[in-house]
Amino acid sequence: MVNKKSCLVIMLNNYIDIDDRLEKLLTILEKNERYYAEDAVVHYSGDESKNLYVVKEGWFISYTDLYDGRRMVIKTHHPGDIIGFEGIYHEQPADLKSTTAGVLCPFSKQNLDEIFRCSPKLSALLFSISVREQIVATDRLKAVSRMGAQARLAYFLLDLIFRLRITNSSMTNEFHLPLTQTEIGDSIGLTNVSVSRAFSYLVGMQLVKRTNASIKLLDELSLMKLCDYEDRYTKMDTSWFPCD
């Protein structure tokens, strides 16, 4: 593994200085690797949650199936993300699968314990990240509960690109979107049909361009206005974090 810096370190380094000691603490999390083909199930809801995962490569989604057969996508996961905080409960509350070929680094809850014991600073950061996810979930709720189909789709696309930019600073305004319209709809409470129509609308308004599964955001400002989008990823108050 003569590798460039791990995505996880890049991601965390956005917020606090990851020195050698912390980096060593984190490498433990990425010691093991598991490869997944496209559309492979990682775990099912109800499974015992032994592991969390760092995403090393590829896209993954967590989702739950409703009693009536419909599906709800809870979250998409990209390189640098940590999956499975929810697993601190007894069981996995959701299914997890890949939507492209990819690599995960599984690690156990006990490794978290080590972080909490050895680094108050890193603990505070993990806590902050978890809180941020809550804020993002609230934003999504706002979009889903209060906005029309076009605005919801705009929100979805913007949130994706902002998240991808965290670990990929070379990301411009174009990205590959390896999800079906049904999966997109399951993320924002729409049917595949409505997603298709909303896409047509955004394309017609010259806000978005599509070629195959590649999405280009032509006018980010207008898109942000359309759904009242606010960036939750770049700024975080770390001033109160304890030193190690």
Added chain:
Amino acid sequence: MVNKKSCLVIMLNNYIDIDDRLEKLLTILEKNERYYAEDAVVHYSGDESKNLYVVKEGWFISYTDLYDGRRMVIKTHHPGDIIGFEGIYHEQPADLKSTTAGVLCPFSKQNLDEIFRCSPKLSALLFSISVREQIVATDRLKAVSRMGAQARLAYFLLDLIFRLRITNSSMTNEFHLPLTQTEIGDSIGLTNVSVSRAFSYLVGMQLVKRTNASIKLLDELSLMKLCDYEDRYTKMDTSWFPCD
């Protein structure tokens, strides 16, 4: 303050053993008290977020106003809750106000720092609580994005009573609900009109009884079935928590 045990300690004690040392650490958080009349604003979104709060008495709600004048209620807060984790960002992302007369104990972010430095175990618990809030937010998203008005209202009422039971073990199946139907609607993405009709439906089905602002859940099981409700509050895996 010749007081019974603090609500915060009761709440946290559900999950880990709060010994004298930890209790002392926590009393700092409840050192100061501030009284609020009904319908008093605690802070506005955009305010500098110096403080977090422990709810000592009364109901509070956090909310944001949309550009078109509509409002969205993010969360209701009850005695024992900690408000303001979101404030670890630079600004308050939401408004906060009381819906009854109440008492808050403000404390600063620096007090959190102390907890993270002095107690890995408590850090892990706070982290877990934050993650739980995420899971709850996901459940709410499921209800709001995928269910009809009656099911959404059922979800709202059930989630309330389950949360009230955390700190009030004498809570049966009846509780006082100090919110207008507009506020309820703003919590679950409905108009006041639809909330009214959904209430009529639940009452007609003998699932709920209303007298003034008091709500009695007559048939919790049917309500849970109606909205596929799952309790997220009573079980939590604390086995991986570090010792202090």
Added chain:
DNA sequence: CGCTTGTTTGACGCTAATCAATCGTTGTGG
């Protein structure tokens, strides 16, 4: 008593769901 605030009820319209047919692309096997 009259004002204010919240709830209820009815009529109507709009948005997205549903149902269904068609089109396009990809991958497979003859």
Added chain:
DNA sequence: CCACAACGATTGATTAGCGTCAAACAAGCG
């Protein structure tokens, strides 16, 4: 290389549920 199957995207017609508007009703309060 072509035929066909499988899957996803698109488009159209229809429907259902909730929003909107508006009026009536109820309860508290000065």
